[in-house]
Amino acid sequence: MFAYAIRRILGALPTLVALAIISFFMMRVAPGGPFSGNRRVPDEIRANVERAFHLDEPLWMQFGRWIWGVLHFDFGPSMKYRDYNVSELIAIGLPTSLEVGLWAMIISTVIGLALGIAGALRRNTSIDYGAGAIAMLGLAIPVFVIGPVLQLVLGLDLRWLPIAGWDGSWTFKILPIITLSLPGIAYVSRLMRASMIETMRSNYVRTARAKGIGARRTIVRHALRGAILPVVAYLGPATAITITGSIVIEKIFQIPGIGRYFVEGATGRDYPLVMGVTMFYGAIVIGANLVTDIARSWLDPKVSYD
Numbered sequence: 595m596f597a598y599a600i601r602r603i604l605g606a607l608p609t610l611v612a613l614a615i616i617s618f619f620m621m622r623v624a625p626g627g628p629f630s631g632n633r634r635v636p637d638e639i640r641a642n643v644e645r646a647f648h649l650d651e652p653l654w655m656q657f658g659r660w661i662w663g664v665l666h667f668d669f670g671p672s673m674k675y676r677d678y679n680v681s682e683l684i685a686i687g688l689p690t691s692l693e694v695g696l697w698a699m700i701i702s703t704v705i706g707l708a709l710g711i712a713g714a715l716r717r718n719t720s721i722d723y724g725a726g727a728i729a730m731l732g733l734a735i736p737v738f739v740i741g742p743v744l745q746l747v748l749g750l751d752l753r754w755l756p757i758a759g760w761d762g763s764w765t766f767k768i769l770p771i772i773t774l775s776l777p778g779i780a781y782v783s784r785l786m787r788a789s790m791i792e793t794m795r796s797n798y799v800r801t802a803r804a805k806g807i808g809a810r811r812t813i814v815r816h817a818l819r820g821a822i823l824p825v826v827a828y829l830g831p832a833t834a835i836t837i838t839g840s841i842v843i844e845k846i847f848q849i850p851g852i853g854r855y856f857v858e859g860a861t862g863r864d865y866p867l868v869m870g871v872t873m874f875y876g877a878i879v880i881g882a883n884l885v886t887d888i889a890r891s892w893l894d895p896k897v898s899y900d
Contacts, residue, residue, distance in 0.1 A: 602887070606880045610873065614664065617872040618657050621865050660869065669870030674862045680870035683855050690760065691844070691851035695836040697771045702778025703829065707822075709779070710786025714794065714821075715813075725783055732780025741773045741846040758848040770847045774840055778832060785824050793821040830886025834879045 641650070648656055663670055669680035709725035716722050748769065749757035760766050793799060794817055802812045841853035848854075852871060859867030 602884050606884075609880065610876055613876045614661065614869070614873060615657075617869045618660065619653075621863070621868055622653060660866070664873060669873070670866035672859075672864055672867050674859065674864045674867070680866045683867060684852060684870065684874055687850060687852040687855050690849060691853065694767065694770055694774065694843070694849065694851065695833075695840070697767070698774035699778060699829070699833050699836050701771065701775040702782055703825075705775075706779045706782025707786050707825065709783035710825075711790055711813075711818075713783065713787040714790035717791070722787075725787070729780040729783045732776040732778075733784075735776075737773055737777060737840065738842050738846065740776055741769070741843060744769050744773060745846075758846070760847075760849050766847075770843050770849060773846075774836060774843050778836070781828060781832070782825055785828055786821065789821040789824045790817065793817045796820070826889050827886055830882045830889075831879055834882030835875075 648659060651659075660670060667681070669684075671679045672683060675683060709728060713722040713725040745757040748754050755769055756766055757769070799812060799817050799820075802815075803809070841857055843849065844851045844853040845857055852874070855867060856871045858864070859871065
């Protein structure tokens, strides 16, 4: 397993290099620049600023300078946030995004597994139909619709919760966590239901039931372990994307996380910030996929990576 992990890490290096090349040149291809705002700036001042950030150099030299910094875990200074570099902004936004994302994934996993198992064991009943309705709502309605609706109902109409902002208290966390967890609940419940139905029909589960070990023991010790494999495969990249911050959620609820910095960096053409966050996202997703593969091999001995 250790050798497999090393091979996966080495194999991820070309992916990160490709991600760096794409993100760098896509930012440069877009029209405008970080200092091409509405206010007129004298050419001398603009030239001095561009020289300070090495924007007057050829693209290949800028790319080489940026890659050299990335290799030293330095994403460069932010062009819009004064006195901050990109690494500091990521460190500032990561705890908030991590807290909201982890709670959303915990809620999504627990409720999704419960709904999926209940729907599979009570097929074509009101429980199954109710679980399916919740899943369909989470899949059909995007988060940029769910978020404002919750803000209108629970925030403005009922005045139970604040609609936006962040002070670290639970009242400001409930709405973004609920909004972020609903799509995850839908995906996990549908995956678990389909996998559980298929597993209950397998030969080893039928054999266990024929031996008379009991329905609950059969489900917990045999069916559940096999049925959860597709969910584990989904939770890896889903957790990586969620805990690093949902761009839409953080913008709707004004959460100071990584996603919000990414949006503001893209709109302000902050090259180092956008490229640094993109590389950070890519590394997190690759790491989450590696953890998922290792977890699958632990749950299913038939999975071998040697």
